[in-house]
Amino acid sequence: MSSEILTPVLPESVADATVVTWSKKVGDSVKQDEVLVEIETDKVVLEVPAPADGVLTEIIEQAGATVISSQLLGRMTIGAVAAAPKVEAAPVAAAPVAASAEPQTAPAARKLMAENNLTAADVDGSGKQGRILKEDVQAAVAAKPAAAPVAAAPAPTVTVAASGARMEQRVPMTRLRARIAERLMYAKQSTAMLTTFNEIDMKPLMDMRTEYKDAFEKKHKAKL
Known part of the structure; x- marks a missing residue:
């Protein structure tokens, strides 16, 4: 319904x-x-x-x-019930293709390859059944072109906010706050903003206190 x-x-x-x-x-x-x-x-x-x-x-x-x-x-x-969200089946990952067996590498050749950032694909093995020897790695290193010098990256520019800066964000006023602001402005514009000062000369009173304070304290045991 x-x-x-x-x-x-x-x-x-x-x-x-x-x-x-x-x-x-x-x-x-x-x-x-x-x-x-x-x-x-x-x-x-x-x-x-x-x-x-x-x-x-x-x-x-x-x-x-x-x-x-x-x-x-x-x-x-x-009384209605929301429809359940559709769940899409996850795609079935393709079976990984078996990688071709890498040729065997002599321990000395493996160490030299690691030092020069080479892989088995970069070296042609001359040993039995394609085994990579130390001499094969040395030949690959000699044939490898010298890497160009890498230019130093420029230092990143960091923008530092001014000390003491305050973030400002302007958002539209809500209806309630807009009405409050309107009433405050109306009160300010339609009401006289006055300050009254009343001046009183207290010297005669202070002189009288000075004259009678000792007698008052002696008689009543309290300061005037």
Whole structure:
């Protein structure tokens, strides 16, 4: 059974609201009382829950849209179950081709090959059944062209942020914060900002205290 998802009834002083975000996508399963979408007014953020278990089938008003009371936001199917995601079969890896047997290498030849970064494919063996001898490696090294000198890589440039620099990021104000800023600016522009100063000459009072403080302390055992 299809069910409509509506905007909650807004207070009389609130004309409209803004869709902030959807917590579910089309095709997602939802539980009863689970939050589907959040709506922000000038005063509060409202949560629209799911009326029952089911699947969200349609989103009509996307995030950022302006809506009014009881406006249709989307639809869901009550009692439905979300389809299981399709699982693709993993491709079968091809059987590895057996590598051709490498020719035997004499220990001295193997050490010399490692020192000169050579492999068995780089050396033609002259021994019995293609066995690689030390002389074969020496001949391959002599025939190998000299490697060109490697130029030194330039030092990487490191960009250092200025000391004490603060990161800044500009983001759009929410509806609630925009209303607060509007009210603050209105109060500043429509209210007289005054500061009152009252000046009092305390010298006569200080003179009287100096005159009677000793007698007062002697009589009442307390400082004036």
